[in-house]
Amino acid sequence: MCTPLFSTLTVIRAAILIQKWYRFTMARLEMRRRYSLSIFQSIEYADEQDQLQLSNFFTFMLDHCTHPDSVSQIFTSPSAPQVVDEDLSLKEFEKKIDVPDSYYGPRLSFPLTVEDANALLHAFRNEQLLHARYVLQLLSETRRVLKEMPNITHLSTSYSKEITVCGDLHGNLDDLLLIFYKNGLPSEQNRYVFNGDFVDRGKNSMEILIILFAFLLIYPNDLHLNRGNHEDYIMNLRYGFTKEVSKKYKDHWKQILCLLRDVFSWLPLATIIDSKVLILHGGISDTTDLDFLNALERNKLKSLMRPPKSVRDRQDQTKKRVPTTKPSKHIANQHVAGKTQHNSSSGFTEPSGSNLPPDPALKEWKQILDILWSDPRSQNGCTPNKRRGGGCYFGPDVTAKLFERYNLKMLIRSHEFKPEGYEISHDGKVITIFSASNYYEEGSNRGAYIKLNPELIPRFVQYQVSKFTRRKNLRERVGTIESSALKSLREKIYAHKSELTSAFAQYDINGTGRISVNDWAAAMESVLQLELPWRMLRSQLAQMNPDGEVDFMSCFYDLKMGQPIKETQPALAETLCRYRKDLEIIFNIIDKDHSGLISLEEFSQTWRLFTSHLGIDVQDDSIDKLVLSIDYNKDGHIDFNEFLEAFHVVHRLEKKATS
Amino acid sequence: GGLVAEIEKKITEAFEVFDRESNKTVDVREIGCIVRSLGCFPNEAEVQELLAQIEVEEPGGFVHLENFLPVMTKVLLDRRFRPIPEDVILHAFEALDENKCGYISKEDLVKHLTEEGEPFTQEEMEDMLAVALDPETNTLHYRDYRIKLVVDETKTFPFNV
Numbered sequence: 060m061c062t063p064l065f066s067t068l069t070v071i072r073a074a075i076l077i078q079k080w081y082r083f084t085m086a087r088l089e090m091r092r093r094y095s096l097s098i099f100q101s102i103e104y105a106d107e108q109d110q111l112q113l114s115n116f117f118t119f120m121l122d123h124c125t126h127p128d129s130v131s132q133i134f135t136s137p138s139a140p141q142v143v144d145e146d147l148s149l150k151e152f153e154k155k156i157d158v159p160d161s162y163y164g165p166r167l168s169f170p171l172t173v174e175d176a177n178a179l180l181h182a183f184r185n186e187q188l189l190h191a192r193y194v195l196q197l198l199s200e201t202r203r204v205l206k207e208m209p210n211i212t213h214l215s216t217s218y219s220k221e222i223t224v225c226g227d228l229h230g231n232l233d234d235l236l237l238i239f240y241k242n243g244l245p246s247e248q249n250r251y252v253f254n255g256d257f258v259d260r261g262k263n264s265m266e267i268l269i270i271l272f273a274f275l276l277i278y279p280n281d282l283h284l285n286r287g288n289h290e291d292y293i294m295n296l297r298y299g300f301t302k303e304v305s306k307k308y309k310d311h312w313k314q315i316l317c318l319l320r321d322v323f324s325w326l327p328l329a330t331i332i333d334s335k336v337l338i339l340h341g342g343i344s345d346t347t348d349l350d351f352l353n354a355l356e357r358n359k360l361k362s363l364m365r366p367p368k369s370v371r372d373r374q375d376q377t378k379k380r381v382p383t384t385k386p387s388k389h390i391a392n393q394h395v396a397g398k399t400q401h402n403s404s405s406g407f408t409e410p411s412g413s414n415l416p417p418d419p420a421l422k423e424w425k426q427i428l429d430i431l432w433s434d435p436r437s438q439n440g441c442t443p444n445k446r447r448g449g450g451c452y453f454g455p456d457v458t459a460k461l462f463e464r465y466n467l468k469m470l471i472r473s474h475e476f477k478p479e480g481y482e483i484s485h486d487g488k489v490i491t492i493f494s495a496s497n498y499y500e501e502g503s504n505r506g507a508y509i510k511l512n513p514e515l516i517p518r519f520v521q522y523q524v525s526k527f528t529r530r531k532n533l534r535e536r537v538g539t540i541e542s543s544a545l546k547s548l549r550e551k552i553y554a555h556k557s558e559l560t561s562a563f564a565q566y567d568i569n570g571t572g573r574i575s576v577n578d579w580a581a582a583m584e585s586v587l588q589l590e591l592p593w594r595m596l597r598s599q600l601a602q603m604n605p606d607g608e609v610d611f612m613s614c615f616y617d618l619k620m621g622q623p624i625k626e627t628q629p630a631l632a633e634t635l636c637r638y639r640k641d642l643e644i645i646f647n648i649i650d651k652d653h654s655g656l657i658s659l660e661e662f663s664q665t666w667r668l669f670t671s672h673l674g675i676d677v678q679d680d681s682i683d684k685l686v687l688s689i690d691y692n693k694d695g696h697i698d699f700n701e702f703l704e705a706f707h708v709v710h711r712l713e714k715k716a717t718s
Numbered sequence: 719g720g721l722v723a724e725i726e727k728k729i730t731e732a733f734e735v736f737d738r739e740s741n742k743t744v745d746v747r748e749i750g751c752i753v754r755s756l757g758c759f760p761n762e763a764e765v766q767e768l769l770a771q772i773e774v775e776e777p778g779g780f781v782h783l784e785n786f787l788p789v790m791t792k793v794l795l796d797r798r799f800r801p802i803p804e805d806v807i808l809h810a811f812e813a814l815d816e817n818k819c820g821y822i823s824k825e826d827l828v829k830h831l832t833e834e835g836e837p838f839t840q841e842e843m844e845d846m847l848a849v850a851l852d853p854e855t856n857t858l859h860y861r862d863y864r865i866k867l868v869v870d871e872t873k874t875f876p877f878n879v
Contacts, residue, residue, distance in 0.1 A: 073813035074835030079761045080807050081838075081846060086754030093735045437739055532848050577724065590740075592731035595755075 092537045094592055095544035096478065099499040101589040102547055104446050149196050156192035156311070167193040169200060171276045176244070179273055183232060183266045191311035194269065198318045201272040204279055205325035211353045212283055212330045214250070216513040224252045224338060224509040226473030226481075226492035227287065230261020230300070233524040234496055234506050235270065241522060242508065245274045245282045252330050254473045254492065255287020255340035255431070259298035261495070265307060268319075286326035286357075287340040288431040288449075288474065292316065293364040296644050305647065324358040328430060335468040336515055342433030342472050342489075343461055344451045345441040348426060355423045363428050363449070367420035434475055435489050455485040462488065468515060480507025480521045496523040500543040502536035545599055550708040551587060552600070553618040554637040557630045558586045563611040573608040582611075618708055631681050634670070635706040645669070646699040656696040659687075722791060729790045732756050733783050744786075746779040753790070758799035762836045768793070804864070811860035821857040 149169055158166065164187045165178035179189065189197075216222060223242055228235055243249045253271060258264035274282045288294065295301045295316075304319075305312040329339035329352070337349075360367065432450025439454035458470060470489045475482075476498055482491045496506035502523075510518040552559065559582065564570075566578035574582075579601065580593035597603070602613040620632060635642070645665060649657050666682050669675075732752050736744040744752070749772075750765040760768065773785045793799065814830050815822050824847065831838045831846075838846070850863045 069813050070830065071834050073810040074830045075761055076802070076807060076810040077814070078831060078836050078838060079759060080802075080810075081842070082750070082762070083754050083759055083801070085842075085845070086751040089751050090732070090735060090755035097735055436741070437743075438741055533845060534849060577727065580727075590734070592735050594728055594731050595735075 088534060088537050090595070091541050094595060095537070095540045096499065096503060098544040098548050098589075098591060098596075099503070100476065101591055102551060103499075105587075105589060107447055149199065152192050152195050152199070156195070158190050158192050162190055163187070164189055165193070166190075167197065167273075169196060169276075171197075171200075171273055173244075173277060176270070176273045176277060179270055180236070180239070183263070183270070184236065188307055189266075189269055191308050191315065194265075194308070194315055195311065195318060197269060197272055197276070198315065198322050200276055202318070202322045202325055204276060205322065205327070206358075208325075208327050209353060210328045210355065210357050211349065212327050213334070214252075214283065214330060214332045216333055216511070216515070220248065221510045221512050221518075222250045222252060222332060224254060224471055224492060224511060226254050226494040226506075226508070227256035228253070228261070228267055229256055229259055229289070229495045229498065230264035230267060230303070231495045231497075231506075231524070232261070232263035232266050234494055234522075235267055237496075237506075237522055237524055238494065238508055241520065242510075245278055247278065247281050250281045250283075252283045252285065252332075252338055254338055254471070255285045255326075256289045256473060257284075257287070258300040259289045259295060260498075262299075262303060264300045264303055272322075283330050284326055285330055285338060285340055286323065286328055286431065288363065290323040290326055291362045291364060292320045292323070293362045297641070301644070302647070320361050321358070324361045326357075328352055328357055328427065331467075332511065333515060334466065336471060336511065337465075337467050337469070338471040339430045340472060341429070341431045341450055341474045342435055343453055343457060343470070344429040344433055345453070345457050345460070346426070347429055347461060349465055351422070352426055352430070355426070357427070359420075360424060360427055363424070363431060367418075367424050369420045370418055370424070432474075435472075435484050435491070437484065455488070458485045458488050469517075471509065471517075476504065477507075478504045480505040481509070481519050490517060500540050501526060503540050545596075548589075548591075548596075549600070549618055551589075552583075552614055553708045554633055555586055556615055557633055559583070559614070560612070562586050567611070572612060573604060573606075573610055576603070576607070576609055579609040579611055620706060620708065631685065632706065634675055635703070636708060638669070639703050639706050642669070643699070643703055646703075650699070655698055655700055657699055659695050659697060662697055662699070722795070725791050725794050726787060729756065729787055729794070730783065733786060737783075742783040743775070743780040744783075746774050746781050749781060749786070752786075753793070753799075756790070756794065757801065758793060759801040760799040764799060807864060808861070811864070815860070820861065821852075821855075821859045824851060824856040824858070827851075827858055 165175065165182045167175050167179075167189075182189065214222065223238075225238060245251045251274075257267050257271060261267075271282070271284060275284060289298065289300075292301070301316060304315055308315055329337060329349075331337050429450050432444060432447055433453055434444060434447070434450070435458070436452040436454055438452075439456040441451050441453050441457050444450045444452050461467065461470075468488075470485075471492060472489065473492055473494075475491055475493065477491055477493045480493055480496065483489070484491070490509065492507060492509050493504075494506040494508055496504060498504055498506075505521045505523045507519050507521045510520065512518070562582040562585065563574060563579070566574040566582060576594060576597060579597065583593050584590065597609065600614055602610045604610060620636065646657055646662075649661055649665060663682060732755055733742075733744060734740070736748045736752055738744075746769065749769060750760075750762070753760060753765060753768065768789065769781075771789050772781055774781055811822065812818065814826065816826075827847075828843060832840075832843050850858045852859060
C-alpha cells in the first residue's frame, strides 16, 4: 500500500485550524462558565438587598411592639428562660442539662485539651452532633475568653514559622477539614487567623464554630478569629444558620442562639501582624480610624443590620410613624414622610442633618459597618456600596492613605467570592482570601488560604473539595455549574411571572405573543433587576420563532408551583413564592412552641404587616380566602411548612427525570 | 442604524461578563475569549492584530469598552473571522492522520499541536487530551470527538410545548 505523501504545509495548516477551533470552543465554554458565576452572584447580591427589607421589617415589628410576646422575646430579652447570665458557670449547665447514657458523641471536659479537639473532629467527620450541654458550655467559656481580648489583636511573627490566614468558610466543614489536613491542626507552632463568615449558607456552620472555638480555648494565643458580617443574628435568620441550629438542637436552640449572639459580638474586629499587615473581614473606608475602633465597646453591637437604639430613637423623633411606601432597593435612599434620609458613605439609613449633636453610637456603628462590609475597587475614591447596601467601595487611594497613616504594608480581607480562592488588588496592597470552595455549586470555584512568613511575603495554597472520586473534566464541570445557575434564574423568573407578563405585554402592541429580543432583554432586566447578558442567555430561557422574535410566554412553560392552589390570585401566589424563605423565618419565630403550627389570626396579621411594610399591593380578602382554603383541619391553625411548600417552584422536566 | 445598535448591545453584553468590577474594563488577556464568544473564529495572530487596533491601558493591561466597541462592531459588520464549516475541521484532523485510519496517536497529536502552527500551551494540550483521548488506546478518534463537541455547542434547553 502506498502511503500518500502530504506536504508539511498541509500539516501546519491543519494544526492551525485545529488549534483555532479548539480555542474557539474553549472560549465559548469559558463564557458559559463566566455567565453562570455571574448569575449566581447577581442573584446572591439581589437577595442580600432584599434581606435588608426583611431586617427593616423586623426592626419595624420590634420597635413598634407588634408581637410583644413571641418576636421580641427572641430579639431583646436576654432570657428565653435560664442561661446567658454572666456568672452562670459550667456547673450550672451540667446541673440543668442532662446528657443521657445513650449519647455516644464527644463528652467535653473543661479546660479543653487537644484530645477534646480530636474527639470533636472525629465526631464531625462521622456526622455526629455535639450535645447541647457541651455546646452551651463551650460557648460560655468562649465568651469568657473573648471578653479579655482587645478589639484589635496584635500578633508577631518573631517566634513562629508562618501564620496561616483563612477567609470565608460559610458552613463548609469539608473545607475546614481539608485545610487542617493540608496545613496541620492549630498549635503553638502552627498559628491561624480565621477572617470571619464562619456561618450561614453551608450546612455545618455549627460544627465549624465548635471546632474553631475549641481550638481557641486550647490555644488562645495561636488561633485568632475576626468577626465577619455574617456573625450577626439578623443575617443568620435569613442565610440559614438560625435554621440549622433550630433543626439540630430542637430543645435548646433558643438558648444556643442567644448565647451565640453575645459570643459573636465579642469576636475581635481585626488582627494586625507585625504592625504591618492588617487583617479584617470586609475592607476600609476613607474615615476608618483604627484607634477609635480599638477603643470602642465592640460587644454593644449585636447586629449591624440596624442602627444602634439611640439612633433609632432619634429617627423616630424626626419622622412620623407611618409605614413606608415601597422602599427602594437601596436602603440608603429611603424617603420617609417627605424627608430624604442622609446617604452616608456607609449606606443604611441615617437621620438627616438635624439640630441634635452627633451621636457617638452612630460613629461606632459606621466604623464597624465599614470594616465588615466594604469591598475594594480599582477606581479611586470611596463611594457607598450599592451592591450590598452597606459599607463602601474603596479605591487604591483610600488604601494608600490608610497605609500611610498607620504605617501598614498589606491589607488582607475576605468577604468576596473569588473563583481562584484569592485575588490581589490595589497594586499588591490588598489581598482577598476566600476559603469556601464550591461555594455556589460543585465545581464553581476553588478555596484558598495564605501562608505568611516572617518577611510577610504571602504564599497562596488553593484547593477544591471534590465529592466525586472521578474528577470531572472542564466541560462537565461547566455543565453542572451552568444548569444549576440557570435553575436558580428560572425560579426567579417564575416568581415574577405577573410582573414580567405585563412588562412583555407593553412591548407587544399587536398582541401577537412575540416581541423583539431587544424588548425581551429590556423587560427581563427591568423587572428582575439583574444585570445579566440576557441576549446570550436567551436561548436557554425562551423560544424564538424563525422571524427572530421571542415567544415571551415560553419563559414559563417549564415551571409551575408545587401544588395547585385554588382560589388564588396569581399575583398573590407569586408573592408567596418570592418571599417564601423570609416568611419561613418569620413564622418560625412566631411559632413559640416549635410545633410547626400558627393560628390563622397570627398568620393573617403577620401577612398584612409584611405586605404593607414592603409596599406589596395585595387585596385584603384574597389572603383570607387563601388561608381558609389551606386550613385543612378547620381547627384554626396552619401547618406553615406545608403551606409554604406549596409555593416552591418546580421544574417540570426535573420531575420527569426523577419519576 | 438598527443593526449597528443590535450588534453593539451584543458586544457590550459579552464584554460585561468579563468586566469584573463593573467599570467597563476587562483584562486584555480576555479579549480573545470575548471575540470568540461573539461567534468569531480568529487565530491567535489575528487576535493580536485586533488588539493592536485597540488602546490598551497600562499598567495592568486593561481595555476600555469604548475602545473595544467600535473595533469589534466593524469586525461583526464586515463578517470577519467567520467560523469554518464542520467538514473543514474534519479534513484538518484527517491531514494529521497519516495512515487514514480514523484516529491519531497521542504522540502525533501532541507533537503536531504543541510544536507546529500556533502551539498549544501544556495546559491546553492536557485539557484537550483529558476529553478527547481514548485512555485505553491512547488515541484520538476524531470523528467522535468532533461530534461530541458539536452537539454540546448547539444544545439548548429542551422545551416542552
